[in-house]
Amino acid sequence: MSERKNAVSTSVASEPFTNPNNTRITRRLNVCISGTLANFFAEGQGAATWKPIDGKQVFMFNNNQDKTDLTSAINSIKNAYVINCKCLEVKSSLPVPVGVMINCIPNMEVTETGEYYAFTALPMSYNNQIHTLFEADNSTSEDLEWRQQFREYTAENLATHNILPVSGMPYVFVHETHPIVALLRANSDVVGVKVDEAAKIDGEWFKVSKQVLDTCCNTLRQKVLTKMNCQDLNQIQVQLKRLDAKEWTDHGDCLMEYMHDMDDTSILDKPCSFHARIELCYEIPH
Numbered sequence: 001m002s003e004r005k006n007a008v009s010t011s012v013a014s015e016p017f018t019n020p021n022n023t024r025i026t027r028r029l030n031v032c033i034s035g036t037l038a039n040f041f042a043e044g045q046g047a048a049t050w051k052p053i054d055g056k057q058v059f060m061f062n063n064n065q066d067k068t069d070l071t072s073a074i075n076s077i078k079n080a081y082v083i084n085c086k087c088l089e090v091k092s093s094l095p096v097p098v099g100v101m102i103n104c105i106p107n108m109e110v111t112e113t114g115e116y117y118a119f120t121a122l123p124m125s126y127n128n129q130i131h132t133l134f135e136a137d138n139s140t141s142e143d144l145e146w147r148q149q150f151r152e153y154t155a156e157n158l159a160t161h162n163i164l165p166v167s168g169m170p171y172v173f174v175h176e177t178h179p180i181v182a183l184l185r186a187n188s189d190v191v192g193v194k195v196d197e198a199a200k201i202d203g204e205w206f207k208v209s210k211q212v213l214d215t216c217c218n219t220l221r222q223k224v225l226t227k228m229n230c231q232d233l234n235q236i237q238v239q240l241k242r243l244d245a246k247e248w249t250d251h252g253d254c255l256m257e258y259m260h261d262m263d264d265t266s267i268l269d270k271p272c273s274f275h276a277r278i279e280l281c282y283e284i285p286h
Helices: 037-046 057-061 070-077 141-149 179-186 210-223 252-259 264-269
Strands: 003-012 022-035 080-092 098-102 119-121 125-127 131-135 163-165 171-175 205-209 238-242 272-285
Touching (some): 022 057, 080 119, 179 205
Antiparallel strands (some): 171 205
């Protein structure tokens, strides 16, 4: 059976930020995946995977300087904005090339079969050259505004957070701080309604039709949220795949190079490992 070992070092950035409600954090993850090619094959789809021990994610990725309760801390890392990700060092004793997938960043390295990975590692190799795997584009005004004003909203909760449904009615009540209110305000000439002139319920809730709500939410998801790399770090994992869609036990030309005078059984059952030091920089609300 393959083994996954976890280690993490941490730092919290001290430089000032535009939005005081966000904290920028850097974590360095020591990823270790070990086993045999035969075991990787036997374990199927979930083989050769590293992830934090269940329940430890909040201690790894939350701002440990904050004295927040556990529930708030878990919710905070559910909506982490990934700034960049770097591979600091990687060593592989696997006798085959592998693709490395990190589920919190886009996979940008591609093979001839059309498979995408965060990066790839050569057989029996070591590399200590720092390589940037992902860098967020912070230049768009929509991105900056969202991070400054609407950090608590995600594609998943956009249509429910700070929205009060009314049973059996074709409208809802939307809080004045909701991003769709800002969208309607910026497009008052298009919708034909000046939001700030509309009556508020209890001084903070706007009455909005469900049709307008759906249209605004879909617009924000497509135009803004799809461009932001917000991730749930509770679900972070790193997984290895053999390149070119080959099974772990497929001999192929590459594996044959390392067999020499070894028989089939010994090469497939020989222990091997993959180690990587990954640096992740991200922002979380607090």
